[in-house]
Amino acid sequence: MENPAQRIERIKSEMGDRLSILGHHYQTDDVIHFTDIQGDSLELARKITNLDAEHIVFCGVFFMAESAAILCRDDQKIHIPDVTASCPMADMAEAGRVRKTLEILQKDGRKIVPLTYVNSSAAVKAVVGEYDGSVCTSANARTMLDWALNQGDAVLFLPDMHLGCNTANLLGIPEDKRLVLPKDVIDGDPALHVDPAAADDKRLILWPGYCPIHEEFTLDSTRAIRETEPEAKIVVHPECSPSVVEASDGNGSTTFLIKYAEEADDGTTIYIGTEENLVNRLAARYEGRKVIRPLLSSQCEDMGKITVEKLADTLENLNYSNPVTVSNAIREPARRALERMLAVCS
Numbered sequence: 001m002e003n004p005a006q007r008i009e010r011i012k013s014e015m016g017d018r019l020s021i022l023g024h025h026y027q028t029d030d031v032i033h034f035t036d037i038q039g040d041s042l043e044l045a046r047k048i049t050n051l052d053a054e055h056i057v058f059c060g061v062f063f064m065a066e067s068a069a070i071l072c073r074d075d076q077k078i079h080i081p082d083v084t085a086s087c088p089m090a091d092m093a094e095a096g097r098v099r100k101t102l103e104i105l106q107k108d109g110r111k112i113v114p115l116t117y118v119n120s121s122a123a124v125k126a127v128v129g130e131y132d133g134s135v136c137t138s139a140n141a142r143t144m145l146d147w148a149l150n151q152g153d154a155v156l157f158l159p160d161m162h163l164g165c166n167t168a169n170l171l172g173i174p175e176d177k178r179l180v181l182p183k184d185v186i187d188g189d190p191a192l193h194v195d196p197a198a199a200d201d202k203r204l205i206l207w208p209g210y211c212p213i214h215e216e217f218t219l220d221s222t223r224a225i226r227e228t229e230p231e232a233k234i235v236v237h238p239e240c241s242p243s244v245v246e247a248s249d250g251n252g253s254t255t256f257l258i259k260y261a262e263e264a265d266d267g268t269t270i271y272i273g274t275e276e277n278l279v280n281r282l283a284a285r286y287e288g289r290k291v292i293r294p295l296l297s298s299q300c301e302d303m304g305k306i307t308v309e310k311l312a313d314t315l316e317n318l319n320y321s322n323p324v325t326v327s328n329a330i331r332e333p334a335r336r337a338l339e340r341m342l343a344v345c346s
Contacts, residue, residue, distance in 0.1 A: 004312035008034050011315040019315070020053035022068070024060035025254040026275040026303045029284075031059050031311060040254040041067075041118045041137045046342065048072055055079060055318050059306045061087045065324040066122040070334045077323040081310035085302045087119050089239075092186045092209035093159035095123035101181070101190040101207075102131055102156060105199055111152030112205065115144055117160050119211075122326045122334050124158070129333030134340035138238050139253035141167040145204075147344050154202055159209030166238040166245050168204050177203040213298050214239035217273045221296050222247040225271055234295065235260050236273030244273065254278060261285075261292055271295045275303065 002010065012019060012034070022044050023035030032038060037047055041064060048056070048071040056072065057079045058065040065080040072078055098114070105112045114133035116124055125135060132151065136144035145167045148155045157164035161180055168178060179202040184193040186208060199205050217240045225232055235250040235257055245251045250260060257272055261282045264270055266289045272279045273295035283292040314321070326334065 004308045005034075007312040008308070008315060011312075015055070017052055018054045019057070019318075020051050020055070021057045021311075022047065022059065024064060024303070025258070025278045025281075026300055027059050027306060028277050028304065029281055030308050031306055032281070034308070034311060035059060040139060043255065044068075045071065045118070045137075045338065051076070057081070057311070057314060057318075058324075059311065061085045061090075061300075061302050062324075063087050063090045063119060063121055066326055067118060067125075067338065069324045069326045070122060070125070070331050070338060077318070078325075079314055079318065079321065079323055081307070081314045082305040083324070085305040087302060089117075089159055089209050089211045090119050090121055090124075093120055093124050093207055095121065095127050097185060097190050098124055098156075098158060098207075099127045101185060101194050102127070104190055104194045104196055105154075105156065105205065107196055108200065110154060110200075112154050112156050113148045113152040114156045114158065115148040116158050116337070117141070117163055120159055122330050125334035125337045126330040127333075129335070129337035129340075133337060134344070135337050136341060137253065138163060139255055140341070140345045141238070142170050143345060144341060146171060149203065154199065154205060156205045156207065158207030160211065160239055161206040161208050162210055162214070162241050162245075163238050164204065164206045165242045166240075166251065169242060169245075173204050177201070178206060179204070180206045181208050183208045211239040213275055213300050214273070215241070216298050217241070217244050217295055219243055219247055221273070225295075229269060232269040232271055233260075233264065234271045234273070236295065240273055248273070258282065261290065264290055266290060269293070275300050277303070 021035045022037045023032050048068050069078040114128040114131050116128045118137045179199050182193045234248045236248045238251050269291040271293050276294045276299045279294040
């Protein structure tokens with residue numbers, strides 16, 4: 001009887017170019033081993049439209065598969081090995097509450113342009129598309145926020161307040177021109193918690209969401225390293241809090257972190273503040289040349305739901321299982337939002 005790895009290899013061989021397996025950097029090594037393309041959200045989004053494969057299997061969390069389903073051609077099918085692999089940050093912004101918040105903020109006639117981090121549902125991307133907004137990733141947040149600021153009177157950035165604040169710092173947006181919405185908007189009625197008068201003179205309005213993984217990194221994490229290993233470098237993902245980003249030697253997307261590790265001099269010790277699967281992969285890649293360690297042990301449980309066993313089962317049932325789909329009512333405006341990003345960043 002074949003084991004899961006053998007099943008995957010056999011099916012990949014049988015299907016050839018009809019199949020493409022995509023994997024986010026936060027996947028475990030045993031899953032990444034079977035992927036044809038690896039990358040961060042922007043890299044993978046850019047690949048979709050140019051793939052010839054009939055079946056695209058996305059090893060990541062559900063919003064990524066949804067984004068693929070929005071961008072793919074009609075003759076392509078998108079699959080994910082576990083549909084319950086969600087994103088807690090994405091779940092902090094519900095489409096109905098986002099729409100109501102935009103309605104409230106625009107009652108005074110100001111044009112509020114929504115910009116959503118790619119870590120959001122297709123329904124949220126659709127709302128953003130309807131309001132002439134766009135999408136960003138951690139790799140292009142600065143470019144896209146600068147674009148959005150030039151499209152209207154203010155920007156509603158969602159769902160990650162940390163990425164929004166860190167990007168605002170890069171663009172020099174003063175703190176007195178920013179407003180973080182009350183956390184009650186995540187679960188409550190925006191009509192009870194959003195005060196349009198408080199946003200009257202603001203250029204950037206921030207949804208109060210965050211990534212629970214990157215929220216775990218604190219100043220204590222960096223201070224301990226500075227005291228015991230002053231020569232070590234610390235680089236972090238911009239989903240970390242602004243205080244942690246400010247205390248680091250650099251910050252950026254997963255692609256940035258990978259490149260930083262690659263370009264560091266031999267003998268360098270680097271602490272990386274992001275999901276641990278990527279950090280451990282880099283540590284193994286440069287073992288004996290550089291010391292790479294996690295700033296703190298932190299793994300995404302939802303990313304971990306994608307396993308070799310589930311991938312093998314998915315591949316064996318490609319022709320029988322229900323692919324990830326997005327209704328046309330959501331797909332079209334969401335696609336506009338995503339395509340605006342791809343056009344600006346082309």
